[in-house]
Amino acid sequence: NERWLFKPNYCNYAALTIMGYWNHQLNDRFNYNIKGEWYKYFTDSLVQLQNLPDYSINANMLYAHSTKLHLSCGIFIFGTQQFINYESQQPALKPWTDINLGAEYQHSAILKYYVKIHNMINQNTYRWDGYRQQNFNIVFGVSFNPLKS
Numbered sequence: 593n594e595r596w597l598f599k600p601n602y603c604n605y606a607a608l609t610i611m612g613y614w615n616h617q618l619n620d621r622f623n624y625n626i627k628g629e630w631y632k633y634f635t636d637s638l639v640q641l642q643n644l645p646d647y648s649i650n651a652n653m654l655y656a657h658s659t660k661l662h663l664s665c666g667i668f669i670f671g672t673q674q675f676i677n678y679e680s681q682q683p684a685l686k687p688w689t690d691i692n693l694g695a696e697y698q699h700s701a702i703l704k705y706y707v708k709i710h711n712m713i714n715q716n717t718y719r720w721d722g723y724r725q726q727n728f729n730i731v732f733g734v735s736f737n738p739l740k741s
Contacts, residue, residue: 607631607632607633608631608632608633609629609630609631609632610629610630611627611628611629611630612626612627612628612629613625613626613627613628614626614627620656621655621656621657622653622654622655622656623653623654623656624651624652624653624654625651625652626649626650626651627649627650627651628647628648628649628650629647629648629649630646630647631644631645631646631647644673644674645670645671645672645673645687646671646672646673646687647669647671648668648669648670648671649667649668649669650666650667650668650669651666651667652664652665652666653665653666659698660697660698660699661695661696661697661698662695662696662698663693663694663695664693664694664695664696665691665692665693665694666691666692666694667689667690667691667692668689668690668692669687669688669689670687670688670689670690670717671687672684672685672686672687673685673718685718686718688715688716688717688718689713689715690710690711690715690717691711691712691713692708692709692710692711692712693708693709693712694706694707694708694709695707701740702736702737702738702739702740703734703735703736704734704735704736705732705733705734705735706731706732706733706734706735707730707731707732707733708730708731708733709728709729709730709731710726710728710729710730710731711725711726711727711728711729712728713728714727714728
């Protein structure tokens, strides 16, 4: 079937990526980091590279309430993405933001309990056109590692 044949969209292209990362520990209890990436693409065919964002920003903070209880929060911002169906250029996928919270309790050297809450604003997020990523969810878990004893 002809529509399944490989159709190159990018004969010659160049990509410029600027990344930055900053990690800081304020004291024994607070640790935070910020990571940012910005992308620029140059193609001969003027077709945007598929499913790569214009930018992304990830910021996280960790608070150690005690040696056993750690709390965390984070925000992930993902920029506009291009989507190509090999027949024509489609409208760009919209930017999205994921806000999350987490807590973990270290019961012993081998046993840890945790809870994580993702996509707290329940925003529709897409990395591929038509395939929605996770919506609001809560994950409870137990981590057991007998090798740490």
